[in-house]
Amino acid sequence: METLKYVHLTCxxxxxxxxxxxxxxxxxxxxFVNRRWVRRVAESIDTILFSTGVLLAWMTSQTPWGDIWxxxxxxxxxxxxxxxxxxxxxAKSRAVKFGTWLLALGVLVMIVSIALxxxxxxxxxxxxxxxxxxxxxx
Numbered sequence: 570m571e572t573l574k575y576v577h578l579t580c581x582x583x584x585x586x587x588x589x590x591x592x593x594x595x596x597x598x599x600x601f602v603n604r605r606w607v608r609r610v611a612e613s614i615d616t617i618l619f620s621t622g623v624l625l626a627w628m629t630s631q632t633p634w635g636d637i638w639x640x641x642x643x644x645x646x647x648x649x650x651x652x653x654x655x656x657x658x659x660a661k662s663r664a665v666k667f668g669t670w671l672l673a674l675g676v677l678v679m680i681v682s683i684a685l686x687x688x689x690x691x692x693x694x695x696x697x698x699x700x701x702x703x704x705x706x707x
Contacts, residue, residue, distance in 0.1 A: 573621055580618035592670040602657045641689035649676040
């Protein structure tokens, strides 16, 4: 199970890097993201990421209806996919492409935060962490 977890984490990192890179390149060379190999690499990484996530959830008996943080993470994943589709495929203007790409990056931060804190409201947990940290400094 540890190996599966590391494959999942590696794919998560690769997905984030590839998404950021495609977005930055899209601003300079819009047709780059439509190249077949670019789409296939992204789809392959995302498929492995999703598959390992499903396997990890199954192996640990976690379900979206039983673990609210997992439901929130999957909901944010759907929003991220939709924003990515708009940014890379459906949007016509550069401003809409850039805006939806930035929103998708924000959703990606939310997904990672939910995964790390296992809290559907991860910034609430961060606030508790930071307030405790700052209280000890004063």
